[in-house]
Amino acid sequence: MEFTHRTYEQGQTIAAIATPPGIGGIAIIRISGDRAFDTANRIFSGPIYKYASHTAHFGTILDVEGNSIDEGLALIMKKPKSYTGEDTVEFHCHGGSVVSRKVLESTFAAGARAALPGEFTFKAFQNGKMDLTRAEAVQEIIASKNELAWQVAESHLKGKLYDQISLFQKEITEVGAIFEAWIDFPDEGLENISKENLLRSLKKILTDMTALYQSFHDGKILHTSPSLCLIGAPNVGKSSLMNLLAGNERAIVTHIPGTTRDIVKERVQIAGMSFHLLDTAGIRESAEIVEREGVCRAYAAAHNADLVLLVLDVTDPTNIPPQLPSKNTILIWNKIDLKHNPLPKLPFTHQVRVSAKNGLGLNFLKEEIHRILWHKHPPSKEEVVLTNARHYYALGSAITSLKKVVKGVQIERSPEFLMADIHHSLRELGTIIGINIADEILSTIFSKFCVGK
Numbered sequence: 122m123e124f125t126h127r128t129y130e131q132g133q134t135i136a137a138i139a140t141p142p143g144i145g146g147i148a149i150i151r152i153s154g155d156r157a158f159d160t161a162n163r164i165f166s167g168p169i170y171k172y173a174s175h176t177a178h179f180g181t182i183l184d185v186e187g188n189s190i191d192e193g194l195a196l197i198m199k200k201p202k203s204y205t206g207e208d209t210v211e212f213h214c215h216g217g218s219v220v221s222r223k224v225l226e227s228t229f230a231a232g233a234r235a236a237l238p239g240e241f242t243f244k245a246f247q248n249g250k251m252d253l254t255r256a257e258a259v260q261e262i263i264a265s266k267n268e269l270a271w272q273v274a275e276s277h278l279k280g281k282l283y284d285q286i287s288l289f290q291k292e293i294t295e296v297g298a299i300f301e302a303w304i305d306f307p308d309e310g311l312e313n314i315s316k317e318n319l320l321r322s323l324k325k326i327l328t329d330m331t332a333l334y335q336s337f338h339d340g341k342i343l344h345t346s347p348s349l350c351l352i353g354a355p356n357v358g359k360s361s362l363m364n365l366l367a368g369n370e371r372a373i374v375t376h377i378p379g380t381t382r383d384i385v386k387e388r389v390q391i392a393g394m395s396f397h398l399l400d401t402a403g404i405r406e407s408a409e410i411v412e413r414e415g416v417c418r419a420y421a422a423a424h425n426a427d428l429v430l431l432v433l434d435v436t437d438p439t440n441i442p443p444q445l446p447s448k449n450t451i452l453i454w455n456k457i458d459l460k461h462n463p464l465p466k467l468p469f470t471h472q473v474r475v476s477a478k479n480g481l482g483l484n485f486l487k488e489e490i491h492r493i494l495w496h497k498h499p500p501s502k503e504e505v506v507l508t509n510a511r512h513y514y515a516l517g518s519a520i521t522s523l524k525k526v527v528k529g530v531q532i533e534r535s536p537e538f539l540m541a542d543i544h545h546s547l548r549e550l551g552t553i554i555g556i557n558i559a560d561e562i563l564s565t566i567f568s569k570f571c572v573g574k
Contacts (some may be wrong), residue, residue: 131247131275132207134160136228137236139573145216150224150481152233153209153241158197161210163231165195169210174199182212185230190223191215194379205241206248215530239567246555253555254282256567257509261344263571269499270343270394271530285333285505291521292326293550297543299507316530325519332506334516339495340508346388347494348397349435350426350494352419352442355403357434358455361477363387363400364472384422391487394499399426404442420445428493431469435461451489457481501509 134154140147152160162169166180176197182190193214203209216225229235230448239260246256258277265271276282299319367387385400399422402415423429429450433441435457454470458476473489475482491499500506509514522542529539552556 128264134233135236135240135244136160136225136233136246137241137573138225139211139241140216140221142218143216144218148214148216148224150212150214150221151209151236151241152209152211152228153203153236153244154233155208156232157208160228160233161195161212164227165212167195169195169197173198173407176201177213182214182227184223184227188201191220191351193224201248201250202219204250205244206250207244208559217521218526220294232476235492236572238467238572241573247558250489252280252283254286254553255280256555259283260571261508264344265337266344266346267390270508272502273340273343273500273508276505277508278500282506283506283554286550289326289330289519290547290550293546295542296322296326296526297540300540303536316533320527320530323523323530323564330523333505334513334520335496336500336504337507337510337513339500340506341510342494343500343506343508344395344523346395346397347427348399348400348422348425349389349430349490350401350423351425351432352445353399353404353432353441354434357403357432358477359403359432360385362430362432362453362455362475363398365477365483366391375390384418390497391434394491394492394494396490413439428490434466435459435474438462438465441467448539449493451493453486458464470505474525515549515552519546522546522549 132155132166134152134156136150136152139149139151159171164183166183167178172195173382174197177194178197179192179194180463182193182195184190191214193212196211198209198211198215200207200209204527214220231256241252242256245251246253255278258274261274262271262278265274294373296319301539353359353361363385387398387400389396389398401419404416404419423445429445430453431442431445431450432453432455435454436459438454438461450469450471451533452467452472454464454474456476457474458479458481462564471485471489472492473482475486507516513522520544525542526546528534529542548557
């Protein structure tokens, strides 16, 4: 069911299972709304209305006819001190699809309706418990594929992105106030405000906004699991290197050339980041149809990958596959544990030396992967990073308007005309944190949430 927030009615009581489906130790059924306590009171053995807020009580969960469903806990949270800002009750029962479904059906029979995707968080947003960036961060935390993605989402939930956008709004508003003063009091002179100081302030704001805008390059990577493609001639050690990076015997390793015929895929973690690692067929001329197809697929995988790991054997350094992209390619000299002649100079900016057999140089390879992947370095806890395409486009639009203001000041355009771009920039920033945002956009945002959150 598509979530359209226009169907939301203030205080309407909703319920959903807040834990993942399947067998587990505990299942949580959440109820929120004006009649949450009345609904819970009808299906719990204890006196819900008499319980203090933020307390847990053991009892029997019932159906509306008084039959026992399960024993469990009732957690009481009175408004406004709850996730949604409304009266909320959570039933903690034994895990399992049957018992949790029966408890949920009992809440419906007692007066609640089924929550739509993201409706609990939508309530929190509407009731002022969180701005839109924090609300979206909830879903980002749930969807985090790696530690770095979680770290950035956690900073958004703590309000760091909101604070940064709010600061931009404050600074732009201060500039707008100067323009308004010029419009309202044209004869006053306002000599203490020079064109140079005004431009300096505007350019400082633009620099900071642009830095945040450019961080989307790194933020997007956090949620995409970039692909690493191993490519090279047969028997250079691609499969051994894949097993080393994956930490298990994922690919078959033999002394026989051409063991790998198709693309072997594995998800790996490198320094807190998730990657799709691809091992490909050895590149060589072959009359065999299957091996030729494997070589074609290897080239296709390399050209579509985010990073190419070109593996060469130090004992045979001239066997370099042609037709490889030079951008985002790391040349890996493998088998450095073996005796070899001085290595030739090849036109690759990024080069490392490893031994897939004993792990020598593996840390250098991981560091080089991260060095290429990020603009400067992996995001730190202190940095504010854009991860949401909606935020990215809104901020880009705000920057465009502010650039028009800068140009207008430089050519001494009338302040009345500049105020239109000031207002547009402020509106675009406002949509990021949930001010003056269109109903259909809100609907789209919360429809992507899971039910029960």
